Amino acid sequence: MDTLTDSGARALACDAAVHNVDSTLLRSWPVPMPGVDGDKEIRGHVLVLGGSCEMPGAIILAATAALRAGAGKLTIATGQSVAQLVALAMPEARVIGLPEHASAGLCISAVASLLPLADRVDAVLIGPGMQDEASTAELVHALLPRLMEAGVAVVLDACAMSALLYPPPAHAAGAPWRFARPVVLTPHAGEMAHLTGTGKEAVCSAPDTTARTAAHDWNAVVALKGARTVIATPDGTLYQHEGGNIGLAVSGSGDVLAGIIAGLAARGAQLAQAACWGVALHARAGERLAARMGRLGYLAREISQEIPALLEQVAGTDAGGAATIRS
Structure with missing residues (x-):
């Protein structure tokens, strides 16, 4: 990664504190909550592209x-070879089948x-289950300008x-790719x-510096x-x-985290807010599952089941959206 310019170094030094993502921070930074008379449009529409x-x-x-x-509405876009399977597994979603390369990448x-x-x-959310880095990067770069023009929150995973490694041909060689508007990277x-x-x-030896430098250079929220x-x-x-447990280190766990972040962003959460809440909810879900089932052996598909109750518990609200009085 390139050395930061003086102005970049000053920007990164502007806030040397590290903020703990704990209950105090989360409750002071509540995610948008629809009113009791809200509909699925108010809750946000998320597109998941991958597979x-x-x-x-x-x-x-x-x-x-x-x-x-x-999130209130869901559209899934995936390869034609698996679109019907995905549609059967996700009856809540509109599923779009897309043309594929022989490499399993999307055309x-x-x-x-x-x-x-x-x-x-x-x-x-773009990335879960995708293959072929080059074709995926080409697709991302073709979509980003329109997504950013429309103000869509973008989460890039896996x-x-x-897209960072395969910038468009017009990009200056040797310079890090920089997103026109911030996105979330996981x-x-x-x-x-x-x-x-x-x-x-x-x-691993310098995660703070690595993440900060990447976030600055790429213009991204980096988790x-x-x-x-x-x-x-x-x-x-x-x-x-800091939290969770070793049980979260299992196939599919990262896909779940990326989905949580995208769902929160669809509801109107800021990108950094969605990332912080997503990481915390994912970890707490792992803690709940470990307490009930043991630290090893619970499945990624089970993590999501814990999220709705955790959202209300962490936010300090009951099912109707009203504040819960806690001692």
């Missing part, structure tokens, strides 16, 4: 999590079906983060090492996942969350 012939389950996990986080012609959705959705240490060209050990998750914003603000 492949080998990993259709990833998009199902992410889409389920987006609804469990409170760039899929853009024609996706661009009209920009004016209808509030948040889009393979979709390869790398674990191995993915961050891949995206930055540094070693995984270097990422660097781990036992201690670090969330950095483009202006240098840094949050940390």
